[in-house]
Amino acid sequence: MREGLATQVAEVGLDQDEQDRAGEILREDLEIRLLLNTARHAEAGAKFDKSLEIIPADLDHWSRAAILTGRAITAWRLGRIPLALELAAEGWTDIDAEQPVAPLAARAMGYLGYLLNGIGHAQAALTLLRQAVDVARDCDDVVELAVALQKLGGTLNFMAFDGPAAEAPPLFTEARTALAEGLALPDVSEQIQRGVLGAYGAALVGCGEFAEGEKVAKQVLEAGVSHGDRWSVAVGNWVLAMIRRDQGSLVEARTHASNAVRQAELTNDTSLLQRFSADLADICAELDDFAGEATALRRNVSARHTAMATMQEGLGQALEQRRLAIKAQRLASVAQAAAVRDSLTGLTNRLGLERTAPEVLAGAAAINCTPWLVLIDVDWFKEINDDAGHAVGDSALREIADLLRGETRANDLVARWAGDEFIILLVGDGHLGFAVAERIRAAVDAHDWRSRLGAARRPTVSIGVASGHGSLEHLFAAADTALYLAKRNGRNRVEWPDLDQAMSPPVG
Incomplete structure (x- = not known):
């Protein structure tokens, strides 16, 4: 498994001339997130704590933004919400500082879009994710483009499933198109391909292409089991659950949905857990499985509570940061005025x-x-x-x-x-x-x-x-x-x- 991780980490889209300190930090941070995908939480947490000792203050602009937003996702999945918000805010500031023109700019925006979608800011996330795709495409970086397309397609899928049925078709169609483009890109890692393929299966189901969706879902599930990738196992099971539910095979749908929920829990992915547990509860209700429905709803409520607590904490932190920023701005203004003012006469000095x-x-x-x-x-x-x-x-x-x-x-x-x-x-x-x-x-x-x-x-x-x-x-x-x-x-x-x-x- 260690060798497989090393291979995946090496394929993160950096050019040869970028194999420097920034590339090393990015590869180490990606390995931590891959550990989370395999439910190795203690090892991931220890590595993450050690990674925070390295402060990338002297790196180029977009490398720093990519590292900060990537670490924000890791902190989020480890349940360290205040740290996640702090890192995300700092990375977002870097992103806003200038026009994004580098492959790592696409990565940073993709990470930030993922976080925004996770706390319920879907439209803001969608704007960033579409921009990330454009930047990666302009830079002609196939790996970053594949990652950006996967994040965009996954977000569109979730928006379509969660929103009004009448608004879903164009979202699923856009997701299917984006993910098909991602699957056609060469020279990307198996990890990235599994992510794109999993989202593609969900988009196919949303577009009513159940036979092809089932084929893709089984492929994702098998690859996830083979590589110990619980995230892929969760997504594959979820897509199969939706297909079986549409076919009326509710018992099999419940089995797949239960497996999807369990794997999402093990990977600490709150967004997946909310989606999958809600679907499991609906399936159990159709089966008159009240105990299963109650258990699924408890998991859903817990996941939503986590998301709500995150948003509340984020709002409180944002207000406190804004208060401190205004205070600092006023103090700076006073200090600046004092620096150019003659204390005796009050004239300019x-x-x-x-x-x-x-x-x-x-x-x-x-x-x-x-x-x-x-x-x-x-x-x-x-x-x-x-x-x-x-x-x-x-x-x-x-x-x-x-x-x-x-x-x-x-x-x-x-x-x-x-x-x-x-x-x-x-x-x-x-x-x-x-x-x-x-x-x-x-x-x-x-x-x-x-x-x-x-x-x-x-x-x-x-x-x-x-x-x-x-x-x-x-x-x-x-x-x-x-x-x-x-x-x-x-x-x-x-x-x-x-x-x-x-x-x-x-x-x-």
Whole structure:
């Protein structure tokens, strides 16, 4: 049996250049699920626990998604529901991150579709499974295509059996077509072929092709017994039970249905158990076998309870994750805002200015409008600190920040650059920047500082202005030159030299 497993695991659809760490992990994870199919639960659980020690964080995008969703299925079948949901959510996030274009993308979507169908989200599962088929077909990977077609066909079958009779025929027809395509594909493992063939038998029965369906079901049953594959034994028995029931051979139908239920229980496949136990209960009812019907219904209720508990647990976990995500998002927003905000004045800080300036400048260029940089330095600020103390100096800076806000527009970028220097970045035609700078200078000069500074020297501001299209560094260099002129020419004034000359590269 071990050799048979090794052969099946080797045929998982990886190309030669993919026989790397990702391929090794995928083969090991598939072996665990094959152990579950043969009812070797303890061995599967031990191997699964060991596999979780390997975190595939550094793998390529789609290998990681396939591993995560595959492990989610294993956790699901082992009854570890919270872990299954966590792995599935993480894998789904990876799937949504970009357009699926690789064979392993088809596998990941197929796994996720299987899980969604298992917890009752059939339509969402169907969308993913159809997409998985398209991706596998586009990638020209016959093994992944066979697996995707089997999952799609099986889901369509279950939807047809569970839904209104009037809606069943097109679902069975689509399933039969998909599974026939899967059976025609070359170079796939016996394990995959049995899965496709089992679903194909059910589709044939759904389409009314009972003779061919019986032939296929017996083939699946024999192959399952030969390989110790209880999943195939369960499906083969179930198809035969449906055929015998339609033929009126209810006792034989009950025997096959009972065997199907027992094998589904041994493989921990809740979806199969729900379907098979419901059919067994119906057959027992037709036979007036009330004890058998009650037993089958108890199994069905237990399976549905497991599924319902899964959905409830999943909803609770989803709500908790959403709550934590919102909380984390708010904390991140607060932290991000704090990172670009000056704690003293409440203005944007240097980091915020440097992050936002490229967008402002690019926007100005896009609409062919002039960007302006106004560089403001407080005159006599050292004397204020020395005479009145740093607390008073801080109060004066806050007052100046308020004056800057009052003389600028809401969409102008007002920032504290460093110490007693401020920058305003704005966009507008004419002499807008110079006019704003002059208003600011006049507002600071005319401000009543007595209540804050007492007898200390009142501040004024010197301002350098630069305009024109260029980077923040170029505009700052030009404005800094103008500020130097304002200081040298007596302070409490605005200077606005020619930008082209101020930004000319040095000679030599």
